[in-house]
Amino acid sequence: MEQKQQPRNDLNISGIGRMGGGVFKDVKIDGMGKIGGDIDCLAFTSNGTVGVEGSLQAESMNINGTAKVEGTATLDKMVIGGMSTFDDNVYCRSVVINGRVTFGESLKSDKVEVGGILKAKGDVQCETFSVKGHFTIGGLLNADHVDIKLNLPCSAQEIGGEHIVVRKWKSPRFWEQIQHGFSIRLKAHNIEGNHIDLEYAEVDTVRGNDVSIGPGCTIRLVEYKNTIHLDPESKVGSCVRI
């Protein structure tokens, strides 16, 4: 209701500029921009460097340069092609990361697609989480469908969900042939889910209904309910049916 009374204007920064925040229609920054307060807009696009010192609320966010948001971000859609840092919690329905994004707290979303690098200090919660790149999650990765194509070493404290599939994206390349220390692995403390299908994972405990352990895994304990498949090339400490 309020939005109709208040006409939204566009904000354009080309070059260097600083604004105090406010309510806008489209925000476009080509160059260096700083927003000193909370901002509420429809489309937020940056092709240069932008810093938001307050919270950000937008329908879509498109970053091709670098961006830093210090407050909470509530978005509908975000596409990050450059480098972004969010210091506080982020709520965003659809997240596409092609560059590098750091979440200082947690991320809540519906759909997360990572082609670049995702780092989160807290939890990541979403319905589908698909990665073809790299991620580091300090807390819990909680998603209905987790689909990981390992391209670089990845890690999470815990992974929980319905379907969890971890695959290696490419066949071993140059570095791996030289030294095994460069091998690409997924590291996690716990993985719990209904259907778990792992490859090249280093996990303490895996618990699930249907568990399949592919090559290159090092797991201390596997607990399963219905079916199990163990690859002879993987190291599993103990395997228990419950």
Added chain:
Amino acid sequence: MDDDLISKKELLEITGISYGQLYRWKRKILIPEDWFIRKSSYTGQETFFPRHKIIARVDKIINMKDDLSLDELADVFSPNAGETSLRSTELIERNIVSSMTLDLYVEIQGKQDDFTFDNILCIYILEKLLKSGELSRDEGVMLVRTMEEHYGKLAGKNGELVLIRKMGVSTLFLTESADQMYFDTGVKWVIRLPLATSIEELKLKMNEREE
């Protein structure tokens, strides 16, 4: 306290739910974050839950999930008051409270056209306790006054309503938690009612009529 905890594994065994469901419910905040208690055990770190609360909650979710979507369920379990307000005729027609209780409430608080969720909650609790015979009419008046004056301060928290009696004199109060409360021997606990359960019941009652 330790005896009242249940491990995640045990919970799944008892209730028959899967990891996927548990994590989905956690995402939808059907199970509050602070029920997940991390403790170290001999197999490394494990997650525990408060036994009675979690089993009751899981049973409720399983029973209700066919009728309500997960988002609607999340709304039912949140301690926040609903946004709705209803007119007095609607309250009676939709069978949320009886006209007798409503008359008593109006007598105490004066006539009003619209009832907010908090008002309705107050009437609902009044009716529930009067019907069960635990509350006398005079105490009902006390209940309405206390709720109307102080409930706002507890909104969004899991408060409790407590009624004690000593030598026929009753005292009623609202508190955030009645766990740590000790009285002298002459005092009898008459009612101890967690508000959150009443909120859940009322929201369900209001929801089912809307469909």
